[in-house]
Amino acid sequence: MGLFDGSKKNKLMKKGYNLFNQGKYQESLECYDKILEIDPIYIKAWHGRGAVLQNLEQYKESLKSYGYALGIDPNYFNAWSGKGYALDKLDKYQEALECYNKALELNPRYTDAWYNKGRILDIRFKEHQNALECYDKVLEIDPKYIGAWYSKATTLILICEYDKSLECLERVIELDSSYENVWISKGIVLGNLNRYEEAIISFSKGLELNPKEDMGWNFKATAYDNLGEYDKSLECLEKALILNPKNFYAWTDKGNILNQLNKPQEAIKCLDKALELNPDYTYAKESKEKILSIIESELHE
Numbered sequence: 001m002g003l004f005d006g007s008k009k010n011k012l013m014k015k016g017y018n019l020f021n022q023g024k025y026q027e028s029l030e031c032y033d034k035i036l037e038i039d040p041i042y043i044k045a046w047h048g049r050g051a052v053l054q055n056l057e058q059y060k061e062s063l064k065s066y067g068y069a070l071g072i073d074p075n076y077f078n079a080w081s082g083k084g085y086a087l088d089k090l091d092k093y094q095e096a097l098e099c100y101n102k103a104l105e106l107n108p109r110y111t112d113a114w115y116n117k118g119r120i121l122d123i124r125f126k127e128h129q130n131a132l133e134c135y136d137k138v139l140e141i142d143p144k145y146i147g148a149w150y151s152k153a154t155t156l157i158l159i160c161e162y163d164k165s166l167e168c169l170e171r172v173i174e175l176d177s178s179y180e181n182v183w184i185s186k187g188i189v190l191g192n193l194n195r196y197e198e199a200i201i202s203f204s205k206g207l208e209l210n211p212k213e214d215m216g217w218n219f220k221a222t223a224y225d226n227l228g229e230y231d232k233s234l235e236c237l238e239k240a241l242i243l244n245p246k247n248f249y250a251w252t253d254k255g256n257i258l259n260q261l262n263k264p265q266e267a268i269k270c271l272d273k274a275l276e277l278n279p280d281y282t283y284a285k286e287s288k289e290k291i292l293s294i295i296e297s298e299l300h301e
Helices: 002-022 025-036 043-055 059-072 077-089 094-108 111-124 128-141 146-158 161-176 182-192 196-209 214-226 229-241 248-260 264-277 282-298
Strands: none
Touching: 002 025, 002 043, 025 043, 043 059, 043 077, 043 128, 043 248, 059 077, 077 094, 077 111, 094 111, 111 128, 146 161, 146 182, 161 182, 161 196, 182 196, 182 214, 196 214, 214 229, 229 248, 248 264, 248 282, 264 282
């Protein structure tokens, strides 16, 4: 490869990287392909190509690119991590975990690998304590890794460690107050701590950022319900159902609120709708049975 080819390769590499960051994945892919025509063993191009294909959701093709990269250099830890991500998306969780472990063996301070390992342990294997250890490792290396703070918070919710979860969510808000659904998650935690007024404030902030989040309206409705403010709860549920008419949680909650407002027949209709959408939803079944039982007992009085 001559000097001209080397210069062209570097320019294409920079262009491909910039296009990738702009979300122009197809154009970025073309740059990496051109680089590999010039230099078929340029490992960074194979890795870049794998990352682009991941974002195009072409995970099998992505694996091939990472495979070529690792064929050139088996110690290229970025490719091991990328391969792990692709395998996770292909539902090959154990293999994915092994790839993350290999990446961390090569680079114990690789925060993305620790984070993704934590996510797979958390979501795929339900090993919440082991996942928390991974998130803590990320935060030990990079205390501003916002995804790790948020994932740690959601994991702590799952194991009912609400006070600790709230601390993590406050840290997320300090770093980026518009991050994903942080305000909705904070509202859920406050609700579980029976701090319903604060929960409503948090849900409201979340819905200002994303008013189309139907479950956010659902959660806000629950907070109003717990305060006995049924009309406001019902308003929130109506908004949730406008956004997502298939939200069986909202139909169930609406049914229960209508029952609280002494409208049992309307309540039954909502619960029937919930069960039409999800026949196995136990809470809707139990709610309907309870209302029918009360109606029947009143008829026999």
